[in-house]
Amino acid sequence: MARPSSAATRLRSLFSGRTLLIGTPFLWLLVFFLLPFLIVLRISLAEMDGAMVSDLFTYANNELFMKLKLQNYLTILEDDLYLSTYAQSLKYAGITTAVCLAIGYPFAYFMARSPSTVQPLLLMGVMLPFWTSFLLRVYAWKGLLDADTGWVGTFLNAIHADALLLPLGLISAEGQYMYTPFSLILGMVYTYLPFMILPLYGTLSKLDLRLLEAAQDLGATPWQAFWRITVPLSKGGIIAGAMLVFIPCVGEYVIPELLGGPETLMIGRVLWDEFFSNNDWPMASSVAVTMVLLIIVPLAIFNRNQAQEARK
Structure with a gap:
């Protein structure tokens, strides 16, 4: 009998119950937390162009330009x-x-x-x-x-x-x-x-x-x-x-x-x-990103310390 190929084995393991059980929460966090956060972060680095938000990347004359506005974060600090x-x-x-x-x-x-x-x-x-x-x-x-x-x-x-x-x-x-x-x-x-x-x-x-x-x-x-x-x-x-x-x-x-x-x-x-x-959507997004970081960063540090203490 022919043995299953390595690709078929990897595909079978990808859709195994354990992988789906662990991957479902990560997929939920990706879709409903990380992606919206990245959208808000993108808006915070742009600027208002009339009623729209400007693009971060522009392409002209075979050149790709990236424009990030950091003034909103400086305003929050000042x-x-x-x-x-x-x-x-x-x-x-x-x-x-x-x-x-x-x-x-x-x-x-x-x-x-x-x-x-x-x-x-x-x-x-x-x-x-x-x-x-x-x-x-x-x-x-x-x-x-x-x-x-x-x-x-x-x-x-x-x-x-x-x-x-x-x-x-x-x-x-x-x-x-x-x-x-x-x-x-x-x-x-x-x-x-x-x-x-x-x-x-x-x-x-x-x-x-x-x-x-x-x-x-x-x-x-x-x-x-x-x-x-x-x-x-x-x-x-x-x-x-x-x-x-x-x-x-x-x-x-x-x-x-x-x-x-x-x-x-x-x-x-x-x-x-x-x-x-x-x-002012960019300014509001900057405030929101800063608020999330004020919560997530200390929480991540706390969880890391707890995990280190548990391993001792």
Whole structure:
């Protein structure tokens, strides 16, 4: 019997189940992330030619010319508006992530330790907000935070919350909860809290409880067992939840637009203004590319360090 040729063998291995299983996510990332990113990068290096974007490459007289405009990136580095906007976006995203972790970890821990018959109900309660439009849920906070008619604003006035929020700079005046950093952070925490709870619950529900029993047998207190066993073993869920919250918060546009004030300008609003108000697509693309790099580069460095520690 004739043996199959090397070309046929390579073709068969190309369409094997393992290759398709691994290649499908890479193909998805290529089509829906890398290619759009390259298109945005190409626009950021061009310039506006009327209502169109100029070409990077031109061919004339048997010569190929490449023209890259780097002024937009220099403007980002020199203009305080962009620098302060990036800083504010990172700050509010970091605060939102920390608050979501502080609220979501105890809730996920409670869910994971609840009876198995109750866990589906608690899980449905976490996912229930997704059944309502994101825009409607955010817009509802405008009425809830009104100091005169909203029950949340009335409650905050009753407990004199402005005495704490005003010195922290989260509100601009007594009883003014809307269009402030407080309303912005509150809206983002409310929106992205499920994205923190779900990965934490998935990690904590798989935790081997025998490790906690062994720690108690060795004399560890419940608090020591929690910090030395539960928290380190749930690090994967913490990192996943933090990324799911932090990354979309950096580029958030709807929540700052509806709930934030003039002092809560974030990079999503700058992108909108550059694209649609100023009609400066190259500048907007440069802002977007810089924002992606601010997120991807530290994340890649972190993942590399984690992989190196795992190999040790």
